[in-house]
Amino acid sequence: MGARQAGHRWAGFDMLSLLSLTAFFASMPFLLAPLNLLRPLLFQATAEPLLEPLSATPFLAAMALAAMFASLAMLFVCLLKTAYARLGRRLLIAAGGAYLVGMAFTCLACFASGVPSSLLVVAGAFVGAGGAVLCMAWARRVHLPDLRASLASLVALGAALFVLDALISLAGDAVRAIALLALAAAGTAGCLRGALAQSGAESRSTTSGANWWDVFGKLDLSLLGEGGSDFKSPWSRTLFFIVTPAVVFLLFVSGMNMHHTFYGDFPIEIAGGFVAVACAAVLLLAKSERAVVNAGYRMYLPIIAAVVFVVGDFAMIELRGLFLNVGVYVFCFVYGLLMCAMIITMMSRMESLKLPAACMLVIAACLIAQLSYANIDAGVLGAYRLNVLLFLLVVSVVLLIAMPSSRVWRIVIEGIDVSDGADAPAAETETDADAAKDDIVTLEARCAMVAESCGLTPREAEILRFLGRGYGSVYIADTLVIAESTVRSHVKSIYRKIDVSSREELISRIDEIGETVDKPIAPIG
Structure with a gap:
């Protein structure tokens, strides 16, 4: 059951895409393990002697700054309006080309000693800017709304990355350079293959409402x-x-x-x-x-x-x-x-958070890489x-x-x-089941009373019943086969009509209104 669920969550990722994803991050120097494989090649190729192998190289500084600049630029666009933040075909092709050119020069520089630091800076900038956009493209394709599936996928991806990097670390400099370049090429090709095929559909379904900054304070934190x-x-x-x-x-x-x-x-x-x-x-x-x-x-x-x-x-x-x-x-x-x-x-x-979240993860990875390998x-x-x-x-x-x-x-x-x-617990008695059914009936009746007394539309009344049972926007959208942004719009309208500002206040108001309506009318006289 768990394997079938995990496979369903990776819908849109065929086996070739999964292999490309693994290859991409196994060679991505934003991460510490691939960066550690690149550093001896950079140290061997540079013309100016470094103070020590552990000092930050020009490549690392340029790569981190370029990646953070590209991510901050996309964050700024998302802040203006998430619908404007689109990864078009031209941008993806340019990013993929820049990343491959930068990685090719970086990996093959070890074959030519005495490379000027300025060329390493240019290569690092290409790798950083292009790699940041490719990371965003991968993030746009990931759909793992279940936390356990997300963690399981990260564990599997991490294990595969470390196996590949461990094998590469055993090889000499020449084989190491060629292996990293081959992984980078395979990862870039797989990223462009999937992203270009879905860019049109994704850009049309990015968001239909507020930008990501507006919704950040309303994250679905039910898992916490x-x-x-x-x-x-x-x-x-x-x-x-x-x-x-x-x-x-x-x-x-x-x-x-x-x-x-x-x-x-x-x-x-x-x-x-x-x-x-x-x-x-x-x-x-x-x-x-x-x-x-x-x-x-x-x-x-x-x-x-x-x-x-x-x-x-x-x-x-x-x-x-x-x-x-x-x-x-x-x-x-x-x-x-x-x-x-x-x-x-x-x-x-929440679809509108994909690009901003990917940008913030890239920024965090670059900061970790640069500071971890700096001689502070x-x-x-x-x-x-x-x-x-x-x-x-x-x-x-x-x-x-x-x-x-x-x-x-x-x-x-x-x-x-x-x-x-x-x-649910296996040992559930018949009395408990009957009580649970009574609770559901009571909740349904109270939600109907609240909907009628507050003037909710039929669709809002339907969504209110889901909210009363504790379901989030994603589940409601999937069940009713409507857009998540439409559910959020209805939820805002429900909150406004009932005069509440949070899920807890909504549940309390349902109980209060239900109790008020349930009270028997006192006889006159």
């Missing part, structure tokens, strides 16, 4: 809590989406710089990635998507941190720092996989790198445990699956 109620306040969303990722980002960058300073010979990008992917796969055993999020953030990641602390204390002194370094890498990687799975799920549930002088703190790493790890764990999601935390502890009623 009961109706997303624990994430109503701006502070809770800021803590989850900004503060905690920023701390984990600092932790990861600090760990990578410490690794390159003391343990540069250990292939942490691939070896640590394998461990992280295996650890993330354990979360797929969770019953529901809410359990994945809450068990992952509030139980599993703290357990990983605790293992790093405890085992690190018993490790030999000469290996203690390396173990902590790998443990921090795994901790941050699993966290990143969870965040990416959530972002993919949210942008699949820690100054006085250099002698306390290990202490800083431990401090940031503790702060990250505290933030994860303190995440506002008390109701779902209780659900996870009790082991109750509330995914969508798909996996």
Whole structure:
């Protein structure tokens, strides 16, 4: 059942597209493992001697800046109006050509020593700008509205990437360069093949309403809590989406710089990635998507941190720092996989978020790559790198445990699956079933009373019944076979007519109006 569901979620991706996707990201230097394979080639080809192999190369700086500039430009267009943000054929072909030219020069530069840094800068700019647009094109094709399917797909993709990169890392420079170029060519061809075939349909169905900035505060956060109620306040969303990722980002960058300073010979990008992917796969055993999020953030990641602390204390002194370094890498990687799975799920549930989310992921990847491989002088703190790493790890764990999601935390502890009623407890008595039916009948009757008293249209009354049962816009749109933007428009009208501003207020108003209508009329006299 799970395999069939995952296959259905990848509708539009045939086997050739999946192989092309794997090839593309296995050679994309935005990611650390492919970038680590490219860096020896760049160091060997450059004419000007670098201070040390770990310093940021001109290629890396140019690539990161070009990718971030292209992503910020697309974000600006999305901010104006999402319908304007289209990836046309000419743009896709130009991006694919630029990416291939940049990668070809970069991979083949090792065969000609003494390449000027200016040419590496140009190659990096081509790779960055073209690769950013191709990443957006891949993101437009992904449709994974189920969190567990998103996480499973990322785990499978990560495992395939690390296998390919591990095999390439065993080859010499010449074979490595040719292999990376072949993967880049296959990935680009597959991306253009699928994106050009669907660009017309996608551009017509991009959005029919507000831009992405307008809807960001109304994300479908049902997978985080009961109706997303624990994430109503701006502070809770800021803590989850900004503060905690920023701390984990600092932790990861600090760990990578410490690794390159003391343990540069250990292939942490691939070896640590394998461990992280295996650890993330354990979360797929969770019953529901809410359990994945809450068990992952509030139980599993703290357990990983605790293992790093405890085992690190018993490790030999000469290996203690390396173990902590790998443990921090795994901790941050699993966290990143969870965040990416959530972002993919949210942008699949809301079409207008696909391009902005892809842009933000590209920007984050470029920042991580550039800062992780930069030789940052820690100054006085250099002698306390290990202490800083431990401090940031503790702060990250505290933030994860303190995440506002008390109701779902209780659900996870009790082991109750509330995914969508798909996996009800097996031992359900006849009395419980009758009570559930009575509740549904009562809810249907109350929704009908609310619809009549507030003057809702027939379609709005139909959608109100779904909202009262806790379903989100995506499910309603799929069930009624209408556009998601149409559902959101009806929901806004329902909220306005009933005079509420959130799902929780709507449920309360349904109960209040229902109780008022249900009250018997007092006899006169």
